[in-house]
Each structure stands twice: as C-alpha cells, then as structure tokens.
Amino acid sequence: xxxxxxxxxxxxxxxxxxxxxxxxxxxxxxxxxxxxxxxxxxxxxxxxxxxxxxxxxxxxxxxxxxxxxxxxxxxxxxxxxxxxxxxxxxxxxxxxxxxxxxxxxxxxxxxxxxxxxxxxxxxxxxxxxxxxxxxxxxxxxxxxxxxxxxxxxxxxxxxxxxxxxxxxxxxxxxxxxxxxxxxxxxxxxxxx
Numbered sequence: 567x568x569x570x571x572x573x574x575x576x577x578x579x580x581x582x583x584x585x586x587x588x589x590x591x592x593x594x595x596x597x598x599x600x601x602x603x604x605x606x607x608x609x610x611x612x613x614x615x616x617x618x619x620x621x622x623x624x625x626x627x628x629x630x631x632x633x634x635x636x637x638x639x640x641x642x643x644x645x646x647x648x649x650x651x652x653x654x655x656x657x658x659x660x661x662x663x664x665x666x667x668x669x670x671x672x673x674x675x676x677x678x679x680x681x682x683x684x685x686x687x688x689x690x691x692x693x694x695x696x697x698x699x700x701x702x703x704x705x706x707x708x709x710x711x712x713x714x715x716x717x718x719x720x721x722x723x724x725x726x727x728x729x730x731x732x733x734x735x736x737x738x739x740x741x742x743x744x745x746x747x748x749x750x751x752x753x754x755x756x757x758x
Contacts, residue, residue: 578632578633579632580630580631580632580742581631581632581633581741581742581743582630582631582632582633582634582635582739582740582741582742583627583629583630583631583739583740583742584627584628584629584631584634584635584638584639584642584737584738584739584740584750585624585625585626585627585628585737585738585740586624586625586626586628586642586646586691586735586736586737586738587622587623587624587625587735587736587738588622588623588625588656588684588687588732588734588735588736589621589622589623589736590621590622590711590730591730592618594728594729594730595618595619595621596618597728598618598621598675598711598713598728599615599616599618599621601661601675601713601725601728602615602616602673602713602714603615605661605713606714609718609720610718611673611714611716611718611720612716612717612718613673613714613715613716613717614714615713615714616712616713616714617745619747620745620747621711621712621713622711622738623656623677623684623709623710623711625684625687625688625691625735626688626691626692626695626701628642628695628700628701630742634739638700639737639739639750639751641698641699641700642695642698642700642737642751643737643750643751644698645691645694645695645697645698645700646691646694646735646737646751646753647753648694649687649690649691649694649735649753649755650690650756651683651686651687651690651755652755652756652757652758653731653732653733653755653756653757653758654682654683654684654686654687654731654732654755654758655683655729655730655731655732656677656681656683656684656709656729656730656731656732657677657678657681657727657728657729658675658676658677658678658709658710658711658725658727658728658729659676659677659678659724659725659727660675660676660722660723660724660725661673661674661675661676661713661720661722661723661725662674662676662720662721662722662723663716663718663719663720663721664710665719666715669717670715670716670717671715671716671717671718671719672710672712672714672715673712673713673714673715673716673720674710674711674712674713675710675711675713675725676708676709676710676722677708677709677710678727681709683732684707684709684732685707685709687732687735687755688707688709689707691735732755733754733755734752734753734754734755735752735753735755736749736750736751736752736753737749737750737751737752738750
C-alpha cells in the first residue's frame with residue numbers, strides 16, 4: 567500500500583498565469599513575426615513561431631495559479647497605478663537563444679545594450695509590486711521578445727534594428743495550454 571505525502575491530494579495543476587508586459591503595436595508585431603519565420607530555415611530551427619498577438623517583453627511574472635486569483639489581480643492593478651515612467655523607444659538589434667528546458671530553448675529578440683526605458687519601467691513597476699508584497703526584485707532583467715522555442719541554441723547575432731515607442735504596459739492573464747491571452751489592465755505612459 568502506498569500513501570501520498572499530500573494525504574491523497576495532489577497539488578492543483580496551474581491553469582492561469584499573470585504577468586505584466588510591454589507589447590508592440592500590430593504593425594511591429596507583424597514585422598517581428600516575419601523576422602522569426604524568415605530565420606527558422608537559415609538557422610535550422612524547427613520550433614513554431616509564437617502567435618503574433620502574443621509577442622511581448624515580460625516586465626514582471628506574478629505567478630502561475632490554479633484559477634485566477636482576483637485578490638492578486640486587484641493588488642497588481644493598484645500597484646501599476648503608481649508607475650510614472652514617460653513613454654520611450656524600445657529597440658532590438660540581436661537574436662539568440664537562452665538556455666531553457668532540454669529541447670525547449672527560447673529563441674529571442676534581444677534589446678540593445680542600452681535598454682534604459684524598458685529597465686526604468688521594469689524597476690519602477692517592480693518597486694511598486696514589492697511594496698505591495700506581490701513580487702520580489704529579480705536580478706538580471708534582460709529585455710527580450712520570445713520568438714519561438716527550439717531544441718537548438720543559437721549564439722547571439724545582429725539583425726537590422728527594429729522597435730517601437732512604448733506608450734503603455736499591460737497586465738496579461740494567460741490561459742495555460744490554451745494559447746489565449748486576456749488583457750486585465752492597461753496603463754498609459756505619459757509622453758516623454
């Protein structure tokens with residue numbers, strides 16, 4: 567006879583993810599998607615490109631949950647209200663791979679070395695989230711947009727720069743396993 571260490575109850579399987587993000591406007595997202603598709607064959611990548619509407623820079627991951635935690639959503643929205651970073655240009659000039667799980671390495675669009683606008687937004691939001699007890703400060707923020715996941719890893723290489731003016735950031739609810747994003751909040755950045 568075997569007895570589970572959880573008294574016969576398994577931990578709930580996460581179904582929902584919450585994160586803050588900066589998303590490119592549709593015309594830029596299309597250019598990014600075209601870039602991802604055009605690099606697959608020359609680089610020997612087989613992963614499927616991320617859906618155009620899912621391309622984003624993650625600012626803060628708030629967790630994975632079994633069900634949507636409304637109290638956490640409300641707290642995150644209240645924290646986001648206090649962010650006062652002016653709009654800025656986000657520019658990306660390289661692609662390359664991060665180490666991920668075996669067989670699933672993120673192939674990403676990387677920000678220019680001086681990604682001060684994205685870093686300021688990340689830090690300002692992080693300070694507010696930490697004060698609300700919703701996030702710990704993370705080290706090593708690397709602005710990037712995940713293009714696809716692949717078994718291969720690709721060393722960083724330059725691309726023709728592309729970017730957009732970041733005029734807002736969003737709170738996203740991702741339905742895990744369903745490839746569906748829902749925008750729960752949207753905060754405008756004042757003109758810089």
